[in-house]
């Protein structure tokens with residue numbers, strides 16, 4: 444829906460006050476467009492100051508990280524942590540270590556997190572952080588020293604009631620362990636609830652490693668059920684081959700679907716007989732190799748360098764690599780090849796033009812803030828376990844995750860229908876998240 448005069452003015456101001464941050468502008472624009480029906484129905488929400496506060500991070504920390512590599516060379520990286528909104532709880536969101544990270548990218552991710560975290564219903568605010576540090580090819584010692592240097596500054600800004608970082612691209616349980624070790628050393632406190640995504644032995648939660656990928660699949664299952672389908676015998680293309688993609692592939696396999704392709708930054712893997720989770724695990728975790736090594740182990744598979752997997756025919760697409768990886772031409776190819784549903788495993792992987800193509804073709808499309816909320820939701824469960832020094836079983840935690848994903852799915856659909864946009868998950872997710880955060884902001888007064 445087009446922006447009204449108030450939001451047009453606000454959006455133009457955001458673009459001019461935050462120059463050279465296209466991903467942040469894109470995320471804000473999507474939300475402002477999709478909440479228009481709510482603003483029209485409840486004019487009090489059109490209050491410019493509420494929207495202005497919603498789009499202005501509460502705090503943004505940027506710092507220098509100095510570390511020394513194995514050859515004795517000194518490196519200077521840039522670190523970030525943006526606390527976007529603490530209206531619903533302490534800032535919560537991951538850390539991304541990737542060369543593409545800059546302030547605009549962190550702001551877009553933290554902004555998305557506001558609505559995602561609100562949708563979980565678990566009382567978590569929104570933040571995101573990271574560094575332009577590139578972990579690829581770095582030794583374990585280098586990773587550890589980098590994490591320690593990063594935490595040496597970050598520790599003063601975080602804590603279980605203030606801001607709780609977790610993983611994202613380039614940050615898994617190993618990095619979280621090194622970050623937590625340094626936090627514990629500096630603060631002299633074993634405050635497990637300061638970071639989530641920890642290894643089990645230092646207070647992590649079962650299911651947290653699987654949660655984002657499993658959660659996307661539970662969401663897809665609910666989307667398909669809505670249309671009278673199931674995952675059984677469906678053909679799926681997943682992009683990426685990191686944490687989200689690997690666990691999504693494993694769960695899809697378990698549920699009887701065939702994942703015919705996945706990818707990494709150098710190309711895509713096509714395995715018409717179905718990507719095997721055990722072989723993928725062997726390649727990624729035992730051999731610590733690139734994805735092309737899979738094709739050496741499975742003769743029926745081929746690795747296609749330099750291309751994305753979107754022209755492989757499938758009924759379900761799960762983009763789970765990174766932002767803006769799936770463009771208009773990819774969407775057109777997917778629709779032409781018989782697509783039924785798309786669920787974003789990554790944050791904002793589909794461009795606005797691609798989403799338009801899906802919309803026009805009547806494809807069920809779930810935005811990342813709804814479909815990939817299982818990771819942060821399970822982080823909130825980790826925080827609960829840390830707070831009461833408890834440990835939950837795999838099956839209980841997995842059941843809570845599945846229930847949460849179904850509840851987010853239903854909230855999106857009910858909200859969308861309520862605003863005369865039946866089946867529109869983008870509108871449903873954005874309006875529902877917005878209404879929750881807006882009422883908390885109103886309750887808290889002008890802060």
Ligand code: GLU
Nearest residue numbers: 536537609611818819822
């Ligand atoms: N980085 C993940 C996300 O995009 C997880 C964040 C968390 O667990 O705090 O939601």
